Amino acid sequence: MKNISAPKGTHDLIKDEARGFEHIIGIARLVSSLYGFDPLETPLFENATLFERSVGDATDIVQKEMYVFKDKGKRTLALRPEGTASIARSVITNKLYATNDLPLRFYYDGTMYRYERPQLGRYREFRQFGIESIGLTSIFHDLEVMLLAIHILQALGFEGINTKINSLGDSSARERYKTALKAYYEPHLPTMCADCQMRYEKNPLRMLDCKVPHDASLALKAPHISEHLSKEDKDDLNFIFDALNGFGINTTIDTTLVRGLDYYSGIIFEFSYIPASGKDYGAIGGGGRYDKLVSELGGPDLVGAGFAFGIERLYHILNEEKKLESAVFPDDVYIITKGDEARNDGFSLLTSLRTHEVRGVMAFEDKSFKSLFKIAESRGAKYAIIIGQEEVDGEFVTFRDLSARTQEKVEYGKILPHVLKLVHGEHHHHHDDDECCCGNCNDEEKEEK
RNA sequence: GUGGCCGUGGUGAAGCGGUUAACACAUCUGGCUGUGAACCAGACACUCGGGGGUUCAAUUCCCCUCGGUCACCCCA
Numbered sequence: 340m341k342n343i344s345a346p347k348g349t350h351d352l353i354k355d356e357a358r359g360f361e362h363i364i365g366i367a368r369l370v371s372s373l374y375g376f377d378p379l380e381t382p383l384f385e386n387a388t389l390f391e392r393s394v395g396d397a398t399d400i401v402q403k404e405m406y407v408f409k410d411k412g413k414r415t416l417a418l419r420p421e422g423t424a425s426i427a428r429s430v431i432t433n434k435l436y437a438t439n440d441l442p443l444r445f446y447y448d449g450t451m452y453r454y455e456r457p458q459l460g461r462y463r464e465f466r467q468f469g470i471e472s473i474g475l476t477s478i479f480h481d482l483e484v485m486l487l488a489i490h491i492l493q494a495l496g497f498e499g500i501n502t503k504i505n506s507l508g509d510s511s512a513r514e515r516y517k518t519a520l521k522a523y524y525e526p527h528l529p530t531m532c533a534d535c536q537m538r539y540e541k542n543p544l545r546m547l548d549c550k551v552p553h554d555a556s557l558a559l560k561a562p563h564i565s566e567h568l569s570k571e572d573k574d575d576l577n578f579i580f581d582a583l584n585g586f587g588i589n590t591t592i593d594t595t596l597v598r599g600l601d602y603y604s605g606i607i608f609e610f611s612y613i614p615a616s617g618k619d620y621g622a623i624g625g626g627g628r629y630d631k632l633v634s635e636l637g638g639p640d641l642v643g644a645g646f647a648f649g650i651e652r653l654y655h656i657l658n659e660e661k662k663l664e665s666a667v668f669p670d671d672v673y674i675i676t677k678g679d680e681a682r683n684d685g686f687s688l689l690t691s692l693r694t695h696e697v698r699g700v701m702a703f704e705d706k707s708f709k710s711l712f713k714i715a716e717s718r719g720a721k722y723a724i725i726i727g728q729e730e731v732d733g734e735f736v737t738f739r740d741l742s743a744r745t746q747e748k749v750e751y752g753k754i755l756p757h758v759l760k761l762v763h764g765e766h767h768h769h770h771d772d773d774e775c776c777c778g779n780c781n782d783e784e785k786e787e788k
Numbered sequence: 789g790u791g792g793c794c795g796u797g798g799u800g801a802a803g804c805g806g807u808u809a810a811c812a813c814a815u816c817u818g819g820c821u822g823u824g825a826a827c828c829a830g831a832c833a834c835u836c837g838g839g840g841g842u843u844c845a846a847u848u849c850c851c852c853u854c855g856g857u858c859a860c861c862c863c864a
Contacts, residue, residue, distance in 0.1 A: 344837090347855065399862055403789075421864085455862070456789075457855095467864060534860075545861095599863060622864065649864025677822065710816080712824035727822060741824070 348455070348463025359654050359663050360466065364448050367468045367491045367648070371446040374487045376470055379445035381425035387417035393424035393632055395601025404453040418452035421600065423629070423645055424636075426471045431638035441474030442643070448650070460620035460652045469626075469647035473633060478575050481606055481628060481644050482582050488610065488624060488646045489588055495653065496662040497612060502588060504608045505596035506576040508568045509630065513604075516567040517543050523561050531557070547595040564594050572605060579606055598625065602632040608646070614659040623656065624648035669719030671762045673741075674701035675711045677727040684751070685726045688736075691755060697762050715741060722761070724754070 345351065352360055368378070387407050394401050406418035419425055426445055430436055435443055448468040455461060468491075472484050485504075492500050507513055520543045528536060531546075531554050538545045547558045565573060576592065583590040598607050607627030613619050626646025633641040657663050672692060676685040682703065689701050699720070702711055708725075715723050725737040725746075736754050739746035749757050 344855070404862080451864075453863080457857085458859090459857070461863075465864065469864095537861090620864090621862095624864065647864065652864060675823080707817090708822045709820090709824075713815095714824090716824045723823080725823075729822085737823090739823075744824085746823085 346463070348457040350462060350464075356654065358668075359658065360650055362663065363495060363650055363653055363657070364468055366494050367448070368446060370491045370494050371470055371487060373490075374444070374483065376444040376446045376472075376487070379426060379429060379447055380449070381422070381429050381447065382419075383450065384416045384418050385425055385428065387415045389424050389428055389636070390417055390420060393427065393600075393602050393636060394421065398599055398601055400453065400599060404455055406452045406454055420453050421451055422447050422449070422467055422469045422647060423471055423600075423602070423632070423643075426469075426645070427473065427633050427636055427638070427643065430473055430633065430641075431636055436474060436633075436639055436641060441476065441641075442480055443473045444470070445473075446470040459618065460649070460655055462651060466650040467647040468650055469645055471643055471645035473641050473643040475628075475642045475644060478578055481575070482579060484626070484644045484646060485579065485583065485608060486586065488608075488626065488648070489583075491648070492610065492624075495657060496660075497657075499589070499612070501611045502583065502590045502608065503593040503596050503611070504576065504579060504583070504590060504606060505593055506564070506568055506572045506606050507597070507604055507627075508564065508572045509604050512564075512567045512569065512572070516562070516564050519562045519567065520544070520546070524557070527557055542597075544595070544597040558595070575606055598627060602629040602635075603627045604630045606644070610648075612656055614656050616659050618655075618659065620649075620652040620655055622649075623652045668698065669721065670699045670715070671697045671720070672699040672722045672724055672758060673711075673715035673718060673720035674699060674724045674726070675708065675715070676701065676725075677705075677708075678731070680731045681726040681728065684731060685724070688724065688726075688754060692758060695755070695759055695763075697758055722758070724758075 387405070390405060391401055396402065400420050405420050407415060408417075409415055426447060430443060446469065449466065450464050451467050452464055454463060457463060470484065470487060472480055475481065489500065489502070508516070521539065524531070524535075524539060524543065524546060528539060531539075532549065532551045535546050535549050535551070535554050538549075546554070547561060549555055549558065568576070580590055580592055596607060596609060598609075605628035607625070609622045609625035611622050624646055626644070628642065628644045630642050632643060633639065654663075672689075674685045674689050676682045685701055686703075689699060692699055700718070702714065712723065720741055723739040723741055725739060727737075730736055733748075734751045735748045736751065737746055738749045738754070738757065
């Protein structure tokens with residue numbers, strides 16, 4: 340039998356990692372709802388033309404990274420490479436814009452697919468959390484979107500995020516700028532690196548952040564995109580810059596910042612953060628304004644703005660920075676039994692504990708007490724409940740405090756309240772507070788008696 | 789898509805032409821007949837990622853392939 344493996348560029352999220360992802364998404368959803376955003380879930384695949392028309396059929400994402408396939412009905416479908424196009428599509432197909440309450444504010448999260456060569460922080464199936472605000476009427480709406488993004492990062496524990504902003508202007512400004520750039524670079528082209536010669540044809544904006552010293556020095560004197568921006572675009576950019584700094588967010592205008600999706604126009608932004616380990620996971624999130632996306636997809640003339648975070652990247656960084664508290668949920672109780680009768684009694688007890696929101700498991704197979712205690716320990720269980728023949732005969736339970744290493748006998752009839760009191764006790768303890776629970780609880784119990 | 793490095797048991801890893809393929813952790817069994825530490829004694833590798841080749845002999849060399857990782861590219 341041949342071994343099977345997970346497809347290249349995919350990864351399983353196991354226990355801690357899955358909980359870490361849940362945590363990140365949970366915070367992002369919570370903060371988004373603070374800003375009046377609602378969830379919107381769209382399909383994992385769409386008609387391929389949706390992405391060709393929105394992301395852009397000349398972009399790398401569509402040209403070489405999209406998973407495209409035909410279904411049995413000969414429809415040409417694509418696994419979504421990003422989330423914005425689907426949200427825009429949904430707004431149009433469901434006529435969500437027919438409301439007096441614009442902009443529409445939505446958040447989403449889910450897997451995205453891009454056929455790329457996997458690397459650290461880059462996968463073929465990866466997860467994003469994003470928000471879209473569609474039907475903007477004010478620059479404050481752009482600002483709101485950015486503040487929400489930053490708020491989420493702060494709520495996750497990020498400090499010192501590098502925020503870069505830029506304005507791409509409208510599409511005609513961008514074309515004018517590309518022409519100007521090419522005119523500037525043309526005479527120098529023979530002296531430049533091979534990559535830049537390729538960029539010249541494909542994406543001249545990228546020539547600006549070449550790392551080859553010679554080329555980088557040329558970039559310093561290159562024409563500026565601001566020379567081609569309308570007054571309104573310039574004012575918007577300055578407004579955002581001042582506002583973010585005014586809120587204490589360290590922001591820089593990076594005129595070389597560009598994005599790989601064609602629908603962006605006007606203000607764009609990107610967040611990055613390199614952890615102390617020095618590992619560079621790339622941009623952790625980014626987004627911007629899209630003036631024409633909705634109308635080009637056949638909807639009304641609505642302006643939108645949004646962003647997306649890469650959850651894998653957020654997770655990896657938070658993990659390196661030890662910002663994720665252990666996501667492990669230790670058992671409250673671990674039940675150890677010996678013999679059929681004991682197993683029956685133990686199972687009834689376990690079942691009733693669970694209905695009372697006590698977390699626990701028991702082993703149903705016969706193993707040595709030694710290994711069962713080892714399992715209880717590795718699960719981080721607070722208490723062990725032992726039921727063997729002695730206990731069954733005497734109708735009691737041996738209740739062991741695993742951290743204090745003390746145990747006592749508790750009658751069958753009193754075990755449920757006994758556990759509930761310890762686990763849920765009126766006086767609320769923090770779960771990470773090792774010493775408190777057992778000691779205090781027992782003391783108080785004695786005092787009450 | 790281009791180039792570099794890597795792939796040994798559940799895990800971390802030695803070995804780099806002929807070895808019983810170390811060692812450590814984990815797991816299991818016993819010493820302790822119902823109790824988690826430590827200690828002691830044992831046990832556990834049906835493909836050394838997969839396929840092919842060179843060789844008397846390959847985990848060790850070569851090729852292909854799959855996967856990971858790094859740089860480029862691109863982006864979350």
